[in-house]
Amino acid sequence: MRWFEIALVALTLFTGAVWLLDKLYLAKRRAARAGLLEPTEPIVVDYAKAFFPVLAVVLCLRSFVAEPFRIPSGSMIPTLLIGDFILVNKFAYGLRLPITNQKFIGTGEPKRGDVVVFRPPQHPDEDWIKRVIGLPGDTIAYRNDTVYVNGEPLQYRMVGRYVGNGQETDESGARLLTEQLPGRPHPVLERDDRPYFVQGEGQWTVPAGNYFVMGDNRDNSEDSRFWGFLPEADLRGKAFLIWMSWDRSAGGVNFDRIGSRIP
Structure with a gap:
């Protein structure tokens, strides 16, 4: 099951990085470009924001509580x-x-x-x-x-x-x-x-x-x-x-x- 552990860590880091990058930079850039219109989130950002909290909780529970x-x-x-x-x-x-x-x-x-x-x-x-x-x-x-x-x-x-x-x-x-x-x-x-x-x-x-x-x-x-x-x-x-x-x-x-x- 080591492959699962590696995949879980990689996905958590990737989705977390996308979420953080969007929060600090990409979201502001989209808002500036959209003007008065509602900015559209890229699908990668949407999925990252949805899955990162779940993956982070699973990783913490599996690594530090019970597996x-x-x-x-x-x-x-x-x-x-x-x-x-x-x-x-x-x-x-x-x-x-x-x-x-x-x-x-x-x-x-x-x-x-x-x-x-x-x-x-x-x-x-x-x-x-x-x-x-x-x-x-x-x-x-x-x-x-x-x-x-x-x-x-x-x-x-x-x-x-x-x-x-x-x-x-x-x-x-x-x-x-x-x-x-x-x-x-x-x-x-x-x-x-x-x-x-x-x-x-x-x-x-x-x-x-x-x-x-x-x-x-x-x-x-x-x-x-x-x-x-x-x-x-x-x-x-x-x-x-x-x-x-x-x-x-x-x-x-x-x-x-x-x-x-x-x-």
């Missing part, structure tokens, strides 16, 4: 499903300029367990979503389907077997557990029928200014276990609400998920 995203993959199942449309709080971790994502006002830092949207270092034009597991200075380990935070293993409670619908059908049969991340218990999936090497076992110490992120679908997530740490500069915001859920293969709109908060 919609669509979940394209299953790395966060069962928390987020393919086809979920979510809202992301854009001021949770600081106000950032559109396009460049440069932070100019700090408002907070990610907490352990937050579900964050970011642009991964290896795919800077894509928006990904994962859960923050490790904060700067933490030592994170993953062994035998267990996450360790600073040497302490997290506790897990078996809920049952996951039953997926539509695009999540392939995940049916996975173990559905509640991971007791301190202060942020949340569901995760674990598979017994996938190659052991894909689980991404190891131990990592999170450097300053970085975070360790993982998908809740532990055996089907390309995350920090494989590509490294998430720099703070690549954060886009904190996911907090599902505002729509659509999966044609599962029957269309899933009304039960609309309005659900993201744990």
Whole structure:
């Protein structure tokens, strides 16, 4: 969606420039030429004056308040499903300029367990979503389907077997557990029928200014276990609400998920 952001900024700047130029110079010039007649506004000016306020409001809301995203993959199942449309709080971790994502006002830092949207270092034009597991200075380990935070293993409670619908059908049969991340218990999936090497076992110490992120679908997530740490500069915001859920293969709109908060 970066192309949309670039187009929105470009259109806002263009219509704003036309509106300002007309207000300061062109309108007076037209009035002088028209004399006693009613001056006629060029169609470009007319459209600019109509669309600039709308574009400016949309740009400000999208850049500094909340931005919609669509979940394209299953790395966060069962928390987020393919086809979920979510809202992301854009001021949770600081106000950032559109396009460049440069932070100019700090408002907070990610907490352990937050579900964050970011642009991964290896795919800077894509928006990904994962859960923050490790904060700067933490030592994170993953062994035998267990996450360790600073040497302490997290506790897990078996809920049952996951039953997926539509695009999540392939995940049916996975173990559905509640991971007791301190202060942020949340569901995760674990598979017994996938190659052991894909689980991404190891131990990592999170450097300053970085975070360790993982998908809740532990055996089907390309995350920090494989590509490294998430720099703070690549954060886009904190996911907090599902505002729509659509999966044609599962029957269309899933009304039960609309309005659900993201744990």
